Amino acid sequence: MIAVYCGxxxxxxxxxxxxxxxxxxxxxxxxxxxxxxxxxxxxxxxxWHARCSEHGELTG
Amino acid sequence: MTDILEVARxxxxxxxxxxxxxxxxECLELPDDRLDDLLQLAHEVRMRWCGPEVEVEGxxxxxxxxxxxxxxxxxxxxxxxxxxxxxxxxxxxxxxAAVETAATGATEFCIVxxxxxxxxxxxxxxxxxxxxIKEAVDIQVAASLGMLTQEQVDELADMxxxxxxxxxxxAKSYFPNVVTTHTWEERWETLRMVGAAGMEVCCGxxxxxxxxxxxxxxxxxxxxxxxxDEVPLNFLNPRPxxxxxxxxxxxxxxxxxxxxxxxxxxxxxxxRFAGGREITLGxxxxxxxxxxxxxxxxxxxxxxxxxxATEDLAMLSDLKMPIKALSQTL
Numbered sequence: 001m002i003a004v005y006c007g008x009x010x011x012x013x014x015x016x017x018x019x020x021x022x023x024x025x026x027x028x029x030x031x032x033x034x035x036x037x038x039x040x041x042x043x044x045x046x047x048w049h050a051r052c053s054e055h056g057e058l059t060g
Numbered sequence: 061m062t063d064i065l066e067v068a069r070x071x072x073x074x075x076x077x078x079x080x081x082x083x084x085x086e087c088l089e090l091p092d093d094r095l096d097d098l099l100q101l102a103h104e105v106r107m108r109w110c111g112p113e114v115e116v117e118g119x120x121x122x123x124x125x126x127x128x129x130x131x132x133x134x135x136x137x138x139x140x141x142x143x144x145x146x147x148x149x150x151x152x153x154x155x156x157a158a159v160e161t162a163a164t165g166a167t168e169f170c171i172v173x174x175x176x177x178x179x180x181x182x183x184x185x186x187x188x189x190x191x192x193i194k195e196a197v198d199i200q201v202a203a204s205l206g207m208l209t210q211e212q213v214d215e216l217a218d219m220x221x222x223x224x225x226x227x228x229x230x231a232k233s234y235f236p237n238v239v240t241t242h243t244w245e246e247r248w249e250t251l252r253m254v255g256a257a258g259m260e261v262c263c264g265x266x267x268x269x270x271x272x273x274x275x276x277x278x279x280x281x282x283x284x285x286x287x288x289d290e291v292p293l294n295f296l297n298p299r300p301x302x303x304x305x306x307x308x309x310x311x312x313x314x315x316x317x318x319x320x321x322x323x324x325x326x327x328x329x330x331x332r333f334a335g336g337r338e339i340t341l342g343x344x345x346x347x348x349x350x351x352x353x354x355x356x357x358x359x360x361x362x363x364x365x366x367x368x369a370t371e372d373l374a375m376l377s378d379l380k381m382p383i384k385a386l387s388q389t390l
Binding site: 008009010025026027028030031038039040041042043044045046047048 | 118119120121124143144145146147149153156157160161164166300338339358359360361362363364365366369
C-alpha cells in the first residue's frame with residue numbers, strides 16, 4: 001500500500017510529517033494511508049490492528 | 061526549620077505514616093538538587109513497607125471510543141474531534157489478549173471500557189469474557205467500566221473481578237477543569253461501593269493536566285483518605301483533538317518528584333507506572349522504579365502504544381526487582 005496520507009493526522013504525506021512520524025513510534029495509525037478514511041483500531045497489550053473499510057487491515 | 065526529608069524519614073519510613081497534604085507540597089517544591097535524596101527516601105519507604113516485588117499488569121480496551129463523557133484528556137470521548145473510532149473487542153480476542161499478557165509474567169489483566177457506566181450488553185460481555193479468561197489462563201482479572209450501581213458492583217464481585225479501577229483523575233478542587241459531565245463525588249461513591257463489596261480498590265489519576273503542585277498534594281491527601289489498594293499514576297500524553305491536546309508534556313524531574321511524593325503520602329499502596337511514562341520519562345523510567353514505583357503496566361495502553369513487555373522486564377531484572385508471583389496475589 002502506498003502511503004499517500006499521514007496515518008496520524010490524515011493530511012497528504014507530500015508535505016512531510018516529522019512530528020507525526022515521531023509520535024507514531026508510540027501510536028497506531030488512525031487514518032488509512034491510502035485513502036485517509038478513519039480506521040477502526042484495536043490495541044491489545046502485545047500489538048494492534050487497524051481496519052480500513054476499503055483497503056483492509058494493517059497490523060503492528 | 062526542620063528539613064522535610066528528615067521529617068519524612070522518621071514519620072513515613074520508620075513509623076509508616078504517610079505525608080500530610082502540607083508535607084506533600086513541601087516535597088513537591090523541593091529544588092531539583094534534592095531530587096536524588098527524595099527518590100532515595102521514597103525507594104527506602106517502598107522497600108520497607110511493600111518489599112522488592114513489582115506487580116506487572118496488562119490492560120485492554122473491550123469497548124473503545126464513543127464515550128458520552130467529556131474527560132478533557134481522553135481521545136475516546138465522542139464529544140471531541142478525535143480520530144479514535146468506536147470498536148468492540150470480541151470474546152476470543154479478549155481471551156487471546158489475556159493469555160498473551162500472562163505469558164509476559166503479568167499477574168493482572170484489566171478489562172477497560174470507555175463508558176459512563178456499563179449497560180446490560182457490556183455486563184453480559186464481561187460475564188462471558190471473564191469466565192472464558194478464567195477457563196483459559198491463570199491471571200487475576202480486574203475491570204474499569206466507569207461508574208457503577210450497587211447491583212453492578214455486586215455482579216462484578218460475583219464474576220470474580222478482584223480489583224476495580226476507577227480513577228479520581230485529579231484533586232477535587234481541579235476536577236471541574238477536567239470533567240464537566242459528572243462529578244468527583246459520583247466517582248468517589250463508586251469507589252466506596254467497590255471497597256465495601258470486598259473488591260480491591262484501584263484509584264489514581266493523571267498528572268500534567270495544568271494542576272498546581274498544591275493540587276497534586278491535595279490529590280495525594282485525598283487518595284490517602286480513600287486508602288486504595290493500588291494507585292496508577294498516569295502522565296498526560298496530549299491527544300490530538302482533545303481540549304488538553306496542546307498542553308506541554310510534564311518535565312521528567314517534575315514527574316519524578318510526583319512519583320516519590322505519592323509514595324511518601326501512600327507508603328503501603330501499590331503505586332503503578334501507567335500511561336504517558338514513555339514520553340515523559342524516556343530512559344529515566346528506571347529512576348521512577350527506584351523512586352517509589354512498585355508496579356508497571358507492560359505493553360500497550362488503550363489508545364497508545366507502550367514499550368515492549370520484554371524491555372520493561374529486562375529493566376526490572378537489571379534493577380534486581382522480582383516480578384510478583386501469582387501465588388502472592390491470591
